Amino acid sequence: MKNIRVKNKLICVFISLLLIIIAFIGGQGFSPAFADSSANNSILTDLQKDSNFNIYNYLDNSNDFNVQIIQVAESKQGGLYVYTYQPCQKTTYLFATKISMSLTDKMGGVLDPETELTDKDKPDLYDLKCVGINGVFGKYLVQDFRVTAEATRYYNIATIYRKYLDGIDKKPEGDNTTQGKGCTVGQLWEVTGSGKSINYDMTLRETIKIDNQYISFLRYSDGFQFDGTKNTDVHFYAFSTSNEIDNLRSADMVFYTTAYKQLAGQAADCEPPVKHTVTLYGEECSNDGSGWGGKKYTWDVLSSTKDFIANAEKQGFAFDASKRAKILENDWIINFYNTKHTTDAGGKDVLITAFIPFGWIWTIVNACTTSGEYVSDVALLRLEYDYGGKVYNVGVVGDIGTGDPNPVNAAFDFFAYIWNCIVKTFKGTATAWEIFVAVSVIVVCLVLIGLLLKALSLFIPFLVPVWEKLWYVVTLPFTGIKALINKIRGE
Numbered sequence: 001m002k003n004i005r006v007k008n009k010l011i012c013v014f015i016s017l018l019l020i021i022i023a024f025i026g027g028q029g030f031s032p033a034f035a036d037s038s039a040n041n042s043i044l045t046d047l048q049k050d051s052n053f054n055i056y057n058y059l060d061n062s063n064d065f066n067v068q069i070i071q072v073a074e075s076k077q078g079g080l081y082v083y084t085y086q087p088c089q090k091t092t093y094l095f096a097t098k099i100s101m102s103l104t105d106k107m108g109g110v111l112d113p114e115t116e117l118t119d120k121d122k123p124d125l126y127d128l129k130c131v132g133i134n135g136v137f138g139k140y141l142v143q144d145f146r147v148t149a150e151a152t153r154y155y156n157i158a159t160i161y162r163k164y165l166d167g168i169d170k171k172p173e174g175d176n177t178t179q180g181k182g183c184t185v186g187q188l189w190e191v192t193g194s195g196k197s198i199n200y201d202m203t204l205r206e207t208i209k210i211d212n213q214y215i216s217f218l219r220y221s222d223g224f225q226f227d228g229t230k231n232t233d234v235h236f237y238a239f240s241t242s243n244e245i246d247n248l249r250s251a252d253m254v255f256y257t258t259a260y261k262q263l264a265g266q267a268a269d270c271e272p273p274v275k276h277t278v279t280l281y282g283e284e285c286s287n288d289g290s291g292w293g294g295k296k297y298t299w300d301v302l303s304s305t306k307d308f309i310a311n312a313e314k315q316g317f318a319f320d321a322s323k324r325a326k327i328l329e330n331d332w333i334i335n336f337y338n339t340k341h342t343t344d345a346g347g348k349d350v351l352i353t354a355f356i357p358f359g360w361i362w363t364i365v366n367a368c369t370t371s372g373e374y375v376s377d378v379a380l381l382r383l384e385y386d387y388g389g390k391v392y393n394v395g396v397v398g399d400i401g402t403g404d405p406n407p408v409n410a411a412f413d414f415f416a417y418i419w420n421c422i423v424k425t426f427k428g429t430a431t432a433w434e435i436f437v438a439v440s441v442i443v444v445c446l447v448l449i450g451l452l453l454k455a456l457s458l459f460i461p462f463l464v465p466v467w468e469k470l471w472y473v474v475t476l477p478f479t480g481i482k483a484l485i486n487k488i489r490g491e
Contacts, residue, residue, distance in 0.1 A: 043134040047071060047083060060136050061087035065169075067096050067138075067162050067183045072155055074191060074198060078147045080155070082128070084138040092165070096128050096140055097180055100159040100381045100395060105188055107156050107382060108205025111393035117250075123158060123381045123395060124277055125254045155189040158207050158381070158395020172401055173214040174326055179377050180400030184209065208383055208394045214238045214326050215378050215403030218317065219341065223291020226347035228366075230294075232287035233407065235337045235375050238305055238330040239398070245332065245385045248302040251280045252382035253336050257373045264368040273376070280336055287338075292436075301335050308333045318410035327408070334380070341372040376402040 047053045050071060058070075064087035071083040086094045102123040106115070127143040147153065161180035172178045186207040192199050215237050222230040237253065254277045262268035282302040289296030297315050299308065305327050309319070319327075327333065344366035352359035379400045384393045424430035425438040 043083065043132055043137050043139045046073060046081075046139070047137065058085045058136055059087070060090045062091040064088055065092065065094065065162075065165060067094060067160050069099075069157060069160055069185050069187060070137075072157075072189050072191075072200065074147045074153075080142040080145050080147060081131070082140050082142065082157075082160070084140065084160070086133075086136055086138055089133065089136045089138070092168075094138075095130060095163050096138060096160055097163060098125050098127055098161040098400070099142065099157055099185070100125055100161075100182075100379070101142075102156040102158075102382075102395070103154055105154050105156060105190070107158065107393055107395050108186065108188060108207070109392070109394065111384065111391045113391045117384075117393070122252045122277075122279060123156070125379060125381065128160075149194075151192060153191040155191065156205065156395070157185045157187050157189070158205075159183065159397045160185050161400060164399075172399070173212070173329075174216070174323065175404040175406070176213075176215055177402045178399050179402065180379070182210075182379075182397045182399050184397045186395065186397075206392075206394050207397050208241055208243050208392075210239050210241055210380065210396060210398030212240045212330055213380075213398055213401065214330055215401050216323065216327075216408050217339075217375070217403065218312070219407040219409050220287040220289065220297045220317075221291075221294045222288040223294020224346060225291035225294075228346040229343040230288070230291060231341040233339045233341050233372065234285075234287075234299065234335050235339065235378075235403065236308075236333050236335045237378060237380060238327050238333045239380065240330040240332070244387050246388070247386040248282065248332060248334075249384040249386065249391065250282075250382075251302065251334050251336075251380060251384070253278055253280065253334065253378065253380050255337065255378040256376050257337070257339070258376065259371075259373050261369065261371040263365070264370075270374075276337070278336065280334060285335070285338065292432075299335055303333055303335075305330050305333045308335075320408055320410050323404070323408040336378075337375060339373040339375065342370065343367065344369040344371070378402065 044055070047055075047070070053071075066087065068085045068087075069082050070085050073081045073083070075081060082096075082099065084096055086096075088094065100123050102121060104118075104121045106117060106121040107123065126145055128140040129143055131139040131141055133139075159182045161182050164178040164181050169178065169181050184207055186205045188203050188205045190201045190203070192201075215235075217233045217235040220232045220234065222232055254275065256273040256275055258273045259271040260268040280301050282300060284298055284300055286296055286298045288294070295316070297312070297317065299311060303311075309324065309327060313319070345363060346366075349359075349363040349366050353363045356362075377400055380396045380398050382394070383396055384391065386392075421430060421434040421438040422441065425435050430438065
């Protein structure tokens with residue numbers, strides 16, 4: 001009997017252990033992938049270290065989709081954490097993804113006009129890693145960031161971004177897409193001390209909120225050149241805000257570029273994305289425009305949308321009507337980056353076709369091959385501007401977006417372009433390229449008419465003399481060229 005009781009106890013212990021294991025495994029299946037229970041518990045523990053923290057001030061609200069920063073903390077390992085209040089978290093799961101932050105106290109209000117901003121004064125975009133979620137609270141680690149050993153550290157946070165919520169957030173303009181929704185922070189955290197004696201002091205800072213934004217690009221022709229047919233793509237960020245602005249002084253932006261090469265009908269061959277963080281000022285830029293058929297344009301990097309449109313149209317640029325209207329829905333425009341768009345077919349292919357047997361095959365391939373750069377994940381981080389005799393330097397609250405895949409140029413009307421070249425040639429106002437196009441088209445048309453008359457003369461005899469005279473006119477320039485070559489050879 002004793003052996004039986006021992007055996008039963010062992011069986012009970014085994015079953016208990018098995019149930020514990022099953023319960024543990026099953027419980028793991030319902031936990032968020034990015035968080036564990038200890039991380040969840042530590043969020044409240046960390047927040048309650050602040051004597052001013054009151055959990056009852058942070059109620060759940062299913063209609064509030066903002067993410068708010070309520071605390072920052074430096075870790076012993078040199079990392080930086082941000083703690084968030086996400087009111088709708090219990091009904092709509094949110095993920096904060098990035099923050100816009102500078103490391104001095106210069107951003108967030110009126111700036112002395114004599115102050116020169118350094119790179120440290122300018123914000124950058126940092127990725128966030130979610131450490132845990134507990135109710136309406138979140139804890140995130142700032143990626144690729146190390147706390148410095150300075151006695152006073154500044155964390156000047158303008159914006160925190162979360163994932164875009166389709167059906168809840170405002171739809172972007174045109175064919176734009178949104179990668180991150182910006183939520184206002186406007187907090188300057190001043191941190192002093194080290195070790196167990198660290199003090200955190202927060203003051204509110206001014207930000208500027210973007211009410212509307214539209215991202216796209218213009219394509220200016222650089223013309224037909226020896227190594228390809230080239231264009232300059234001028235990427236812009238048009239925006240409007242409720243803040244009054246007299247003049248833009250400078251802007252900080254971040255975006256990614258992806259170089260690509262593509263054969264028509266096939267997927268593009270892309271290189272890894274490259275991050276760009278740039279500071280822009282109000283200088284004038286221009287494209288190359290030196291090739292056959294190209295044209296040189298000039299534009300200002302920082303401008304009002306009205307001046308930008310007027311300047312481009314004054315130089316002969318034609319906008320797509322609907323995209324022109326979208327630009328003018330905004331007040332200001334920043335032309336933040338220029339890329340090259342190239343079709344491989346160029347002057348070299350004329351030589352290949354002329355002198356290499358079956359070289360025309362290679363020319364066709366080159367004519368179907370394009371290369372350039374995609375621009376994506378564009379964000380405006382800081383604006384410096386004039387208003388009312390004062391200079392403001394503030395962080396920007398906007399969205400991270402990617403622009404239209406097609407330029408804002410008007411659709412190319414081939415026949416209208418040809419007719420325009422012919423008209424300008426006879427008026428004496430055409431460029432060398434336009435004269436070449438006009439003469440080539442006229443010659444081709446005369447040859448086609450001549451061939452048609454030749455075919456008709458087989459059935460209508462009286463057209464024979466008409467065809468012969470027309471053919472004489474068409475071939476006269478070539479006959480003269482041939483005679484000149486023969487004369488040169490004779491000499």
